[in-house]
Amino acid sequence: MRFAVAHVDGATGARTGEITTSRGVVRTPVFMPVATRGAIRALPFRDIIEMGFEVVLANTYHLYIRPGTLLLDKAGGLHNFMNFHRPVLTDSGGFQVFSLSSLCTPTDDGVEFKSHLDGSRHFFTPEKVLDIQKSIGSDIMMVLDQCTAYPVEMDNARRAVSRTLNWAERSFRRWRDAFDCDRQALFAIVQGSVYPELRVECARRLTEMDFPGFAIGGLSVGEPKDLYREITAVTLEHLPPEKPRYMMGVGSPMEILDAIACGVDMFDCVMPTRIARNGTLYTSAGRVNIRSSAYEEDFSPLDAACGCYVCRTYSKAYLRHIYRMGEIAALIYNTYHNLYFMKQFMNEIRTAIDAGAFSEIYNKWAALYGNNGG
Amino acid sequence: MRFAVAHVDGATGARTGEITTSRGVVRTPVFMPVATRGAIRALPFRDIIEMGFEVVLANTYHLYIRPGTLLLDKAGGLHNFMNFHRPVLTDSGGFQVFSLSSLCTPTDDGVEFKSHLDGSRHFFTPEKVLDIQKSIGSDIMMVLDQCTAYPVEMDNARRAVSRTLNWAERSFRRWRDAFDCDRQALFAIVQGSVYPELRVECARRLTEMDFPGFAIGGLSVGEPKDLYREITAVTLEHLPPEKPRYMMGVGSPMEILDAIACGVDMFDCVMPTRIARNGTLYTSAGRVNIRSSAYEEDFSPLDAACGCYVCRTYSKAYLRHIYRMGEIAALIYNTYHNLYFMKQFMNEIRTAIDAGAFSEIYNKWAALYGNNGG
Numbered sequence: 199m200r201f202a203v204a205h206v207d208g209a210t211g212a213r214t215g216e217i218t219t220s221r222g223v224v225r226t227p228v229f230m231p232v233a234t235r236g237a238i239r240a241l242p243f244r245d246i247i248e249m250g251f252e253v254v255l256a257n258t259y260h261l262y263i264r265p266g267t268l269l270l271d272k273a274g275g276l277h278n279f280m281n282f283h284r285p286v287l288t289d290s291g292g293f294q295v296f297s298l299s300s301l302c303t304p305t306d307d308g309v310e311f312k313s314h315l316d317g318s319r320h321f322f323t324p325e326k327v328l329d330i331q332k333s334i335g336s337d338i339m340m341v342l343d344q345c346t347a348y349p350v351e352m353d354n355a356r357r358a359v360s361r362t363l364n365w366a367e368r369s370f371r372r373w374r375d376a377f378d379c380d381r382q383a384l385f386a387i388v389q390g391s392v393y394p395e396l397r398v399e400c401a402r403r404l405t406e407m408d409f410p411g412f413a414i415g416g417l418s419v420g421e422p423k424d425l426y427r428e429i430t431a432v433t434l435e436h437l438p439p440e441k442p443r444y445m446m447g448v449g450s451p452m453e454i455l456d457a458i459a460c461g462v463d464m465f466d467c468v469m470p471t472r473i474a475r476n477g478t479l480y481t482s483a484g485r486v487n488i489r490s491s492a493y494e495e496d497f498s499p500l501d502a503a504c505g506c507y508v509c510r511t512y513s514k515a516y517l518r519h520i521y522r523m524g525e526i527a528a529l530i531y532n533t534y535h536n537l538y539f540m541k542q543f544m545n546e547i548r549t550a551i552d553a554g555a556f557s558e559i560y561n562k563w564a565a566l567y568g569n570n571g572g
Numbered sequence: 573m574r575f576a577v578a579h580v581d582g583a584t585g586a587r588t589g590e591i592t593t594s595r596g597v598v599r600t601p602v603f604m605p606v607a608t609r610g611a612i613r614a615l616p617f618r619d620i621i622e623m624g625f626e627v628v629l630a631n632t633y634h635l636y637i638r639p640g641t642l643l644l645d646k647a648g649g650l651h652n653f654m655n656f657h658r659p660v661l662t663d664s665g666g667f668q669v670f671s672l673s674s675l676c677t678p679t680d681d682g683v684e685f686k687s688h689l690d691g692s693r694h695f696f697t698p699e700k701v702l703d704i705q706k707s708i709g710s711d712i713m714m715v716l717d718q719c720t721a722y723p724v725e726m727d728n729a730r731r732a733v734s735r736t737l738n739w740a741e742r743s744f745r746r747w748r749d750a751f752d753c754d755r756q757a758l759f760a761i762v763q764g765s766v767y768p769e770l771r772v773e774c775a776r777r778l779t780e781m782d783f784p785g786f787a788i789g790g791l792s793v794g795e796p797k798d799l800y801r802e803i804t805a806v807t808l809e810h811l812p813p814e815k816p817r818y819m820m821g822v823g824s825p826m827e828i829l830d831a832i833a834c835g836v837d838m839f840d841c842v843m844p845t846r847i848a849r850n851g852t853l854y855t856s857a858g859r860v861n862i863r864s865s866a867y868e869e870d871f872s873p874l875d876a877a878c879g880c881y882v883c884r885t886y887s888k889a890y891l892r893h894i895y896r897m898g899e900i901a902a903l904i905y906n907t908y909h910n911l912y913f914m915k916q917f918m919n920e921i922r923t924a925i926d927a928g929a930f931s932e933i934y935n936k937w938a939a940l941y942g943n944n945g946g
Contacts, residue, residue, distance in 0.1 A: 236893065240900040242908075244881065265868075265893045272869055273889065281885050494639075495646055507618065511655050515647065519610065519639045526614040529900060534616075 199338065199383035199410050201442045207556040211434065211461030214551045217442055219285045219337040220381050221277070222252060226442065226463035227547055229454070229540045230255045230287060232471065235264065236280040239471050240526075240533040243282050249541045252284055255466040258330050258340075259291030259298070262320075263313050267333035275335030287466070288336035289446065290327045290387075293415070296345040304344055306361065324365040325372045328384070336382065340413060340446075341369035343387040348420040355391040359400045362389045370407045385411040385444060392425045394432045401436035412437045413444040414462070418453055426453065430460045451480065451543060451567045455560050458547060470540050474532035477521050480539040484566045486514070488532065493518045506538035573712065573757035573784050575816045581930040585808065585835030588925045591816055593659045593711040594755050595651070596626060600816065600837035601921055603828070603914045604629045604661060606845065609638065610654040613845050614900075614907040617656050623915045626658055629840040632704050632714075633665030633672070636694075637687050641707035649709025661840070662710035663820065664701045664761075667789070670719040678718055680735065698739040699746045702758070710756065714787060714820075715743035717761040722794040729765040733774045736763045744781045759785040759818060766799045768806045775810035786811045787818040788836070792827055800827065804834045825854065825917060825941045829934050832921060844914050848906035851895050854913040858940045860888070862906065867892045880912035 204214040217224040231238055231246055234257045238246055246254065256276055265279075273279035276286060292309075296302055299311035301319075308323035324342045331339040342365050344358040366386045373384040386409040390396030404412060414433055417426055430445070437443055444464035445457045454465050470480065477489040481501035486493075488500070493514040500517060501509050508517075508531045521528040543563075550559035578588040591598040605612055605620055608631045612620055620628065630650060639653075647653035650660060666683075670676055673685035675693075682697035698716045705713040716739050718732040740760045747758045760783040764770030778786060788807055791800055804819070811817055818838035819831045828839050844854065851863040855875035860867075862874070867888040874891060875883050882891075882905045895902040917937075924933035 235897045235899065236890070237897070237899040237901040240904075242901060242904055244885075264897060265889075269869060269889065269893075273871060273887075279887075279890055279893075281887075281890070495643060497647060511618075513647075513653075513655075515639075515643065516610070516653055516655070519643075519653075523609045523611070523638060525609065525611040526900060526903060527611040527616060530614075530616055530904065 205552050207551050208554060209557050210459040212458045212551050212556045213461055214548050215463060221283060221285045221337055224252045224285055225548060227458050227544055228464050229544045230466040231537055232466055232468045235260045236276060240475060240529040245534055249538055251541060253287060255287050258288045258327055259294035261334055262330050263315055267330055270333045277335055285337040287338040288331050288334050290340040290342045291322060292343045293345050295322060324368040328369060328372050338383045338385060340385050341366050341387055343389055343415055345416055346391050350391050352393050355393055355396055359390050359396050363403050366404055383410040385409060385413050387413045387415040388433055389416050391416055392421050392429055397429055397433045398436050401433050405438055411442040411444060413446050415446045418448045427456050430457050434461045451563055455563055470536040471533050474536040475529050479532060480536055488517050488521050506535050508535045579926045581925050582928060583931050584833040586832045586925050586930045587835055588922050589837060595657060595659045595711055598626045598659055599922060601832050601918055602627060602838050603918045604840040605911055606840055606842045609634045610650060614849060614903040619908055623912055625915060627661060629661050632662045632701055633668035635708055636704050637689055641704055644707045651709055659711040661712040662705050662708050664714040664716045665696060666717045667719050669696060698742040702743060702746050712757045712759060714759050715740050715761055717763055717789055719790055720765050724765050726767050729767055729770055733764050733770050737777050740778055757784040759783060759787050761787045761789040762807055763790050765790055766795050766803055771803055771807045772810050775807050779812055785816040787820050789820045792822045801830050804831050808835045825937055829937055844910040845907050848910040849903050853906060854910055862891050862895050880909050882909045
């Protein structure tokens with residue numbers, strides 16, 4: 199994996215670049231649709247390809263539980279299994295172990311947990327989650343980290359950082375010794391909750407190792423927006439500018455713009471697809487709740503400025519009708535539109551950065567999406 | 573609407589033909605996907621167009637309840653509302669009133685019922701369901717009929733036929749007097765349960781009126797297969813061969829083949845999409861239950877002989893995995909495949925009839941689908 203910065207905005211930290219993997223080039227800043235278990239929720243993969251997404255995210259924890267590494271090995275990896283041959287990034291499963299499993303006991307060696315599906319007991323170590331990601335065959339792998347909820351006391355956050363650093367060292371050694379490092383890159387994860395000194399310490403210590411990329415974990419978990427921006431900025435100051443930066447599990451249009459302004463390159467989030475299934479749609483005029491009776495007789499397109507086939511084909515009145523009737527087609531159309539929106543949104547941001555117009559774009563979207571968390 | 577028979581099979585009553593409507597030509601025998609509320613369940617309309625379906629069915633009862641005729645009038649009819657401009661057939665709502673609504677009181681004048689959604693009271697008359705279908709703008713409308721369950725005593729079936737005939741006369745007059753008969757055709761419905769003399773009487777009386785087409789209602793509702801075939805055959809003997817015949821709510825591959833052998837031209841059924849959502853898939857080798865553990869490590873296509881994009885793209889192991897995980901994408905892929913199968917199935921039947929090879933095709937499918945009800 200190689201990364202090259204193309205342009206850096208004069209007024210902010212926003213930048214464009216390219217990640218080159220053996221399965222293709224990813225232009226950054228990039229939004230990665232989430233295919234947790236090897237499928238995009240409520241959308242065929244061919245729509246993802248048609249929209250031009252260059253990379254998707256899958257989940258190590260979920261794929262380990264089902265279908266499991268034995269099956270993935272037999273299938274020749276996740277790309278072959280789901281027949282999608284563009285780059286795939288996998289998170290480490292750390293976040294899911296700490297948030298989904300019914301029992302979770304971290305030790306210095308790793309973390310024991312119970313499957314959320316059948317209650318079976320499992321043990322993840324930094325080495326094991328890499329081996330799982332080898333079976334998955336992801337192009338970009340993530341290290342196992344210890345996640346903390348928000349809020350968390352500083353002592354607990356410090357212990358999580360300490361363990362995250364120790365696990366990162368073990369991950370780095372395993373990766374260097376046992377992986378085709380050119381084919382499967384490994385990113386470290388900065389933790390430290392909302393404590394700047396912990397974030398700085400974590401970023402500096404991780405940077406001492408030659409990871410191909412760095413992620414910020416544990417943000418956008420309930421902290422105030424000011425803290426989100428402050429912690430993002432201070433963390434990035436201590437990460438090497440020549441490496442890609444990935445904000446995990448983020449997010450809304452404004453969270454993405456705020457992070458891009460600090461110099462973040464990569465994003466993933468279930469929000470666009472999840473809110474789509476709840477009837478909330480991103481448009482060039484702000485958010486639309488398609489369930490609203492305001493649209494009962496509105497035969498105009500969902501977003502006249504959007505080129506997606508849903509906006510070219512259906513009215514708000516129709517989309518509202520089929521959503522209210524519980525039609526699965528409504529979930530498909532809503533999901534299609536929101537992901538198409540995210541793709542165009544990122545395209546517009548990259549074009550603006552390259553043209554030196556990031557601040558204008560930022561202000562445009564802030565006026566539309568700034569007040570409601572967008 | 574015009575109908576022309578092209579070829580009639582030498583050994584059976586099977587025939588090909590063309591229905592010409594102002595919105596396009598429908599080659600028969602035809603299977604009509606069901607868009608009850610103006611959406612195909614679990615599939616975007618563009619896939620229906622891509623597969624080449626020439627006509628879909630929508631439901632008068634459901635569209636009357638939601639979104640209602642006021643909205644359909646404002647939308648300029650259902651075609652504009654759902655932006656699908658090929659022919660649409662609407663059933664009359666009779667079947668739904670008698671099967672779905674919580675209270676249903678038929679009188680000679682019409683039928684009072686409570687909405688299954690909100691319990692509100694409504695009254696359908698033969699004239700009113702035509703007026704609703706005028707708001708819908710369907711290319712082929714159906715008369716209101718009185719449906720009977722199976723089994724039903726002959727006296728009750730006779731009373732239902734009597735009322736169905738009376739309502740058909742009123743429907744014919746309303747249609748002739750108040751409709752653009754070239755743009756919106758009207759089909760009568762033969763009732764009579766499994767009593768040949770009632771079916772014959774109903775068919776003969778309806779034929780005395782110059783309906784553009786005739787439907788068979790009240791079959792495939794639980795009666796033995798022999799009775800299904802016998803009643804279909806005896807009914808068709810008393811329907812004019814120059815008019816299209818439509819078997820309502822049918823069905824499985826073998827039910828369709830049996831009816832085609834008697835001379836039926838049109839079919840609709842939710843079965844292909846409903847069983848798809850339940851994991852049952854039609855293939856050229858018989859039915860496949862994709863949930864089966866037999867497919868856990870089966871990396872071959874669902875149906876290697878099928879040209880649909882699901883079969884060209886995904887393995888049985890992958891389809892099983894995402895179905896088990898509850899992914900909506902599994903419902904989409906399964907639905908796509910089963911409807912594609914139905915389209916190819918009908919294409920093959922038409923080609924065989926034109927080539928004088930219907931019996932071979934019938935026997936081929938009977939060997940694959942005859943034993944399990946297909």
